[in-house]
Amino acid sequence: GPNVMLIPNPAEDKVRIFSLDQYSGQKILTVFDLHGKLILQQAINQKTEIDISSFPKGMYIVQVTSEGKSTNQKLIKK
Secondary structure (H helix, E strand, O other): OOOOOEEOEEEEEEEEEEEEOOOOEEEEEEEEEEOOOOEEHHHHHOEEEEEEOOOOOEEEEEEEEOOEEEEEEEEEOO
């Protein structure tokens, strides 16, 4: 799936999502909590910043989907 990097991680308020692959088409970012509840969904580009300051502390799953393929990464809100 798409190759992305989350910086910083763990994070307190803002997380930058950097796309490391060459494909520049639209990517969809989806954030779930560990219960599978949808927290956030938005289109992203090569470099996007999301605000997680209102999220409860804990671990989240960040899914990035592009051209029907997706990749998941863990994000820790501290």
